[in-house]
Amino acid sequence: MKRVFFLALLCMLAATVRAGELPPFEGLIEPRETVNFGSQVPGILEKVMVERGEKVEVGQILARLKSGVEAAALRTAEAKVDFGQRKSQRNEELTKKKLISMHEKDEIETELQLARLMVAEAKAQLEMRVIRSTIKGVVVKRTGAPGGYVGEEPFLTVAQIDPLSVELVIPVQYIGSIKEGVTAKVLPDEPVGGEYSAKVVIVDKVIDAASGTFGVRLELSNPQFRLPAGMKCRVFF
Structure with missing residues (x-):
């Protein structure tokens, strides 16, 4: 009976919240994907073609081993x-x-x-002695250098920042208030600032019992790579 009452209460809360305005939520802007690159075969690096901060395309050669x-x-x-x-x-x-x-x-x-x-x-x-990027993004870490020995351990990291992911942790009282496909305004913290539109792509179906929260992810277009990942933001629905 207690469980039924609790579920009914959650439904009532959700209906109440949907009827009014949601408060702004704190979020974190993160890369869509982060890929660590090592080598399929061990060997000596002949050349590393990219530097940290450089943009790369899918299929672009990142490094070559002596061959x-x-x-x-x-x-x-x-x-x-x-x-x-x-x-x-x-x-x-x-x-x-x-x-x-x-x-x-x-x-x-x-x-x-x-x-x-x-x-x-x-x-x-x-x-197999050529390392190519599997994503379009930006190099965020480089530890390998020509003449160095490499293997499966990563020596390059590339982050996909178009689109970006905006991760939110929402209190359980707002369950049912945010649905996939809806748009929201994202306001990055200063010094970046500005206002951007993002779309909800994931709403977690499992609630974290310890914190009483659930996760929401929004997709934020960033075609010119103007927005950096790793920033805090506020999200308005």
Whole structure:
């Protein structure tokens, strides 16, 4: 009975709040995503192409590992393909004239296929020594430098700040008052200031019992990267 009464009380509170105006809420402007970049394979950094604070695009090369051995393996595999193709062409006429057996022809074609597979594998090995960004954002941390040894441990961090996420922690009395899709005004603290429009994209369905709160996330467009992440703000619904 107590549980039923508590749920009924929450519903009444929500209805009351919806009928009036919500107060402003304190929030935090955060990156949409933060990605730490290491290397799939261990090795020595040959070059790091970006600096802290630099904007990067999806697919942009962030760093390269030394890859002399892998590059040589690719050249060798490509040479084998070239040789196999020439050999196949030379033997085409011999096959038509039945001067070589079908078994020999099959061996030549198989050797060529294997050489092409070696090229594909060598390219994959070479590509694994190139670190590319998986998001559009800004470099927020760089610890690697040319000549340094790297592995799976991150040496670059990129943050996506378009769009930004505005995180709110709302008292449980306002449950049901904020719904996904509604817009709100976001006022960053000084010295940034200004007023921006954001849309609610997540309303937590689970209440934190210890604090009596639930989380809300808004999406804030930031195409010119003018707004920095990490700032406090006020949000008005």
